[in-house]
Amino acid sequence: xxxxxxxxxxxxxxxxxxxxxxxxxxxxxxxxxxxxxxxxxxxxxxxxxxxxxxxxxxxxxxxxxxxxxxxxxxxxxxxxxxxxxxxxxxxxxxxxxxxxxxxxxxxxxxxxxxxxxxxxxxxxxxxxxxxxxxxxxxxxxxxxxxxxxxxxxxxxxxxxxxxxxxxxxxxxxxxxxxxxxxxxxxxxxxxxxxxxxxxxxxxxxxxxxxxxxxxxxxxxxxxxxxxxxxxxxxxxxxxxxxxxxxxxxxxxxxxxxxxxxxxxxxxxxxxxxxxxxxxxxxxxxxxxxxxxxxxxxxxxxxxxxxxxxxxxxxxxxxxxxxxxxxxxxxxxxxxxxxxxxxxxxxxxxxxxxxxxxxxxxxxxxxxxxxxxxxxxxxxxxxxxxxxxxxxxxxxxxxxxxxxxxxxxxxxxxxxxxxxxxxxxxxxxxxxxxxxxxxxxxxxxxxxxxxxxxxxxxxxxxxxxxxxxx
Amino acid sequence: xxxxxxxxxxxxxxxxxxxxxxxxxxxxxxxxxxxxxxxxxxxxxxxxxxxxxxxxxxxxxxxxxxxxxxxxxxxxxxxxxxxxxxxxxxxxxxxxxxxxxxxxxxxxxxxxxxxxxxxxxxxxxxxxxxxxxxxxxxxxxxxxxxxxxxxxxxxxxxxxxxxxxxxxxxxxxxxxxxxxxxxxxxxxxxxxxxx
Numbered sequence: 001x002x003x004x005x006x007x008x009x010x011x012x013x014x015x016x017x018x019x020x021x022x023x024x025x026x027x028x029x030x031x032x033x034x035x036x037x038x039x040x041x042x043x044x045x046x047x048x049x050x051x052x053x054x055x056x057x058x059x060x061x062x063x064x065x066x067x068x069x070x071x072x073x074x075x076x077x078x079x080x081x082x083x084x085x086x087x088x089x090x091x092x093x094x095x096x097x098x099x100x101x102x103x104x105x106x107x108x109x110x111x112x113x114x115x116x117x118x119x120x121x122x123x124x125x126x127x128x129x130x131x132x133x134x135x136x137x138x139x140x141x142x143x144x145x146x147x148x149x150x151x152x153x154x155x156x157x158x159x160x161x162x163x164x165x166x167x168x169x170x171x172x173x174x175x176x177x178x179x180x181x182x183x184x185x186x187x188x189x190x191x192x193x194x195x196x197x198x199x200x201x202x203x204x205x206x207x208x209x210x211x212x213x214x215x216x217x218x219x220x221x222x223x224x225x226x227x228x229x230x231x232x233x234x235x236x237x238x239x240x241x242x243x244x245x246x247x248x249x250x251x252x253x254x255x256x257x258x259x260x261x262x263x264x265x266x267x268x269x270x271x272x273x274x275x276x277x278x279x280x281x282x283x284x285x286x287x288x289x290x291x292x293x294x295x296x297x298x299x300x301x302x303x304x305x306x307x308x309x310x311x312x313x314x315x316x317x318x319x320x321x322x323x324x325x326x327x328x329x330x331x332x333x334x335x336x337x338x339x340x341x342x343x344x345x346x347x348x349x350x351x352x353x354x355x356x357x358x359x360x361x362x363x364x365x366x367x368x369x370x371x372x373x374x375x376x377x378x379x380x381x382x383x384x385x386x387x388x389x390x391x392x393x394x395x396x397x398x399x400x401x402x403x404x405x406x407x408x409x410x411x412x413x414x415x416x417x418x419x420x421x422x423x424x425x426x427x428x429x430x431x432x433x434x435x436x437x438x439x440x441x442x443x444x445x446x447x448x449x450x451x452x453x454x455x456x457x458x459x460x461x462x463x464x465x466x467x468x469x
Numbered sequence: 470x471x472x473x474x475x476x477x478x479x480x481x482x483x484x485x486x487x488x489x490x491x492x493x494x495x496x497x498x499x500x501x502x503x504x505x506x507x508x509x510x511x512x513x514x515x516x517x518x519x520x521x522x523x524x525x526x527x528x529x530x531x532x533x534x535x536x537x538x539x540x541x542x543x544x545x546x547x548x549x550x551x552x553x554x555x556x557x558x559x560x561x562x563x564x565x566x567x568x569x570x571x572x573x574x575x576x577x578x579x580x581x582x583x584x585x586x587x588x589x590x591x592x593x594x595x596x597x598x599x600x601x602x603x604x605x606x607x608x609x610x611x612x613x614x615x616x617x618x619x620x621x622x623x624x625x626x627x628x629x630x631x632x633x634x635x636x637x638x639x640x641x642x643x644x645x646x647x648x649x650x651x652x653x654x655x656x657x658x659x660x661x662x663x664x
Contacts, residue, residue, distance in 0.1 A: 015652045016645055024627020028645055030652050032660055040546065042502035051639070062663040068500065082500040089502050100663050121661050133545040133569060147569055149547035151576035151638070159642045161649055165625060167568075197487055198539040198565050231542065233568050254659040262659040297487045297542070318486040318537055325485075415544075416496045436491040436543060438514050 002272035004169045005238050006204040009144045009269065013127045015161055026163045032126040032143075034156045035112045036063040036099065038090040039417070040131030044154035045093040057160045058098040062121065063090060066111045067417045069104050071380050071407035083418065097157075110383020110409045113137040113351040117221065118385050120250025124239035124266040129156055134351045134433065135234075136227040140220035141247075142239035142269045144204065147228065167233045170203040171277040174211040176285035181465055183361070184219030185353060185431065185450035187211065187283075188226040189291035189301050195281055197299045200232025203279065206271060207237050211285035217246040218357035225352045226433050229298040238270040290465050292338050293435050293448040295326035300435075302338060304453065304463055310334040329437055330445050331425070338463050341447075345428040346377045346458040347440070348451050349407075350414040353431035354382025356389050358451040363395040365455035365466045366402035372461035377404035378420060380412040404458065416441045429457040471578040472635035476559045477605040478532030480615075481522055482593035486537035490570065493541070493549040507548055508555030527600040534561040535593050538586065541570025550577045560606040562589055562613065575628050578635065580606055582613060588620045608632060 003011070010029070018025040034057075041063070048055070055061060068083040078084040087104070094101040102108035102115060109115070113134055116122045122138040128145035129135060131153040138145035148162070156162055172191055192199075205227050207220075215223065220237050227235030244263065247253045254262040289303035300323065302309065311323035311334065327334065332341070348354075348362045362379060371377050379399045381387035387409055390396055399406045413420040414432040416439060422428055424443025431454050432439075435446040449457065456464040498510035515521045522528065534553070540563035541549060550573045553561065560580040574581045595616030596602045604615035608629060612621050631638065642649075 015648050018627065022627060022630040024625040024630070026625065026627045028642065028648070030649070030656075032656075033663070039499050043504045043547075046502075046504070053639070059662040059664045080500070086500050086502055121663065123661060126660070131545055133543065135545075147545035149545055149550070149569060149573035149576065151547060151573065155639050155642065158639050159649065160653075161642055161645075163627070163638065163642060197542055198567075201539075201565060201568060228543075231539065231567060252661040252663075254661075258659040261657070265657065265659075297489070321484070322486055417499060434489075434491070434543060436489045438495060439491055442495075442514060 002274040002276065004271040004275040004277065005142060005206055005269055006144060006169055006236055009125050009127070010166055012125060018165070025165050027166060028161050029127060029164050030161050031129050031156050032060060033116065033121055033128045034061045035116055035128065035130035035135070036061060036153070037066050037112050037132065038086045039067045040150050041093065041153055042086065042089045043150050044157060045097065047154040048097070048157055053158045055097040055099060055157045060160060061099045061157070063094050063099050063101040064109055064112050064115050065090060065104050067411045067415065069410040070419050071410045071412045074105055074408045107384050107388070110385065111351045111354060111411055113225065114354060114382035114386060117141070118383060120247055120253035123247060123253070124243060125269050129162065133228045134225050136232070137221050137225040137351055139224040139227065139234050139236040140217060141243055142236060144234055144236065146234040168203045168278040170200060170205045170232070171280040172205050172207050173209040173280065173282040174207065174285050175209040175282065176211055178211055178285045178288060181452060181467060182288045182290060183450045183452060184215050184222040186288055186291045188223045189293065189298070189448060190283060190288050192226065192230045192299050193301050194283065195230055197229065197297050198231040200227060200230040203232050204234045204236060205230065205232045207235060212237060213240065216357060217242060218355045221355065222352055226298070229433060239266050290450060290453050292453065292463055294330065294332060295323065296329055296435055296437050297322070298433070298435060298448060300326055301448065304338050304465060306338055308332050308334050308336045340462060342462050343427050343429045343457050344375060345422060345426050346375065346454050347413040347428055347430040347432060348454050349378065349380030349382065349412050350432040351382060352433045353451050354380060354386065356386050358431065359386065359390045359395050361451045362455040363398040365452060366404060366458070367398045369402055369459050369469065371403040371458040375458055375461060377458045378407055378413055379404050380407045381409050384409045413440050415439060429454045429463065470635045470637065473578050473580050473608050473632045475605065475607045475609060476532065477603055478559065479528070479530060479601060480533040480535050480592065480596045480604045481528045481531040482596050483522055483534060483536045484593065487539045487542055488536055489543035490541060490546050490549040491543055494546060494552040499546055499548055504551055505555060507552035511552040511556045532557055532559045533604045533606065534558050535589055535596065536561055536563040538564040540566050542567040545569045547573040550574050550579050554579050562592070564589060575632060576638065578632060580608060580632065582606060582622050584613060584620055584622055588618065591618055592616060
């Protein structure tokens with residue numbers, strides 16, 4: 001029977017299949033890689049301790065410190081005592097249970113979804129989980145990767161498996177060539193605007209089409225990263241030469257004869273021509289433009305050429321009410337052109353757009369320019385290795401010369417758990433993934449954009465593309 | 470885990486869609502390393518508004534939350550469920566739930582019930598008219614009843630069985646230990662390890 005890419009990876013990992021009756025339709029899925037961070041794991045390790053259970057496969061588990069860590073003065077103790085206890089708890093748990101940890105200031109430290117791929121730990125056909133919804137990032141390699149809660153973190157630590165019902169399959173086809181200046185971030189924001197924040201619910205999305213195949217691995221990770229913002233369980237892209245070229249030679253990638261063996265297995269990882277998707281959506285790449293969100297959920301976005309919509313223009317009463325509330329929270333007036341909205345803060349970073357390619361794009365815009373007077377600009381590498389690479393290329397000098405703040409690795413201003421936050425009423429052009437109320441700090445106003453638009457906005461003082469500078 | 474069989478209680482109507490987990494429990498609360506005490510943080514940003522429905526004394530003591538579509542969207546934080554249960558909720562009714570939130574709920578004996586928007590709207594109207602209106606969430610018969618109305622709901626048979634009996638998922642999985650070991654013996658040798 002014809003199968004999708006996700007079906008094939010799922011079938012490769014089903015330890016037992018749902019047998020119906022009291023067992024329901026739940027398969028027991030083997031997990032190849034379990035990534036752990038300080039926020040969603042302490043209660044899971046506590047559960048193991050209470051039950052007297054060990055970590056079944058510490059060799060398939062990796063921890064890093066990312067959500068709470070400050071991105072400046074990193075050699076000092078963490079100032080917030082509650083954050084410090086959480087980070088120290090992770091260190092204690094990893095030592096007790098034998099889990100490898102990349103702590104703050106270690107050259108391997110970084111955002112969990114940047115660390116896995118850069119080490120070559122994320123590979124095609126694997127199952128990857130983490131107590132973090134943006135685990136979908138790893139699907140860019142043709143892996144099934146999804147976020148889990150703390151009870152499931154404990155379950156995977158104890159058993160290296162998860163009981164899960166097989167999701168439905170959805171195809172998102174992006175065909176054609178992206179216009180100049182339109183990036184992976186704009187593609188995924190357009191997808192979310194098209195299908196809505198719940199459009200992918202219960203599904204694994206497979207991104208397909210010539211525009212997706214033309215993306216770099218960094219771009220593919222950006223697209224898969226935000227699958228969760230479309231409500232999907234996971235996002236995937238079939239592996240190809242781009243994937244193999246990225247992986248080859250990385251520390252944990254297979255070597256020698258094992259590489260050839262892996263390559264043979266990976267070559268089967270594509271949806272069969274006659275595979276059936278429960279749902280299918282097609283976007284024309286040529287029509288896409290840089291995207292800017294105006295509201296408080298990621299589907300509330302328009303192109304940079306657009307205006308803040310009239311709430312009355314939404315036919316659905318729920319969407320209309322949500323738009324009204326969003327405009328009040330965001331301090332915006334319907335009808336305002338996006339380009340005329342003044343911005344006071346710019347954040348380039350996060351598991352969505354904190355990779356070397358993203359920093360190169362931002363540096364290309366800022367090189368030889370200066371950010372607008374009074375503008376606060378944070379450039380935050382996704383990992384210490386990204387930081388080292390950027391500094392090797394001299395990008396840090398470009399950022400500093402432009403008046404931007406070059407920081408150390410972490411989740412930073414994506415989520416308001418560390419010192420990098422917005423104050424109430426501040427307006428941020430952010431390359432992160434969520435524009436929820438208070439996401440970047442209580443009362444802060446978040447607009448999601450690509451690194452190119454973020455950097456151009458830093459110079460212009462209002463939303464802009466690099467071409468307009 | 471506490472079993473969930475049948476629950477009857479009064480309800481709070483939360484007429485909002487896309488209620489994300491950052492609103493249910495703001496990130497500042499996620500720094501805690503305990504599983505308890507999150508009720509104080511439930512909707513803490515929204516509760517600063519005196520007009521927010523959780524501040525309406527007519528609904529004090531409610532144990533069933535009625536919400537718009539796409540409830541629990543966003544982050545994977547199980548703290549959202551811990552906040553709802555710690556506050557006193559036993560179930561939430563919505564036309565659609567985010568997948569991770571739904572899974573987290575099941576692990577805590579907290580029931581997310583997916584029902585048509587029209588039915589939830591009718592319950593909301595009834596509760597707004599009379600906050601003493603009781604709603605019954607019946608997992609044994611897979612039915613929600615209240616205000617003279619009733620509606621069936623669907624749930625995976627395995628999930629229902631575990632909830633009705635309060636079973637520990639990890640202990641259940643460990644019954645398949647021989648299968649897990651056999652699977653591990655077959656895994657390809659090129660797969661990576663973290664050490």
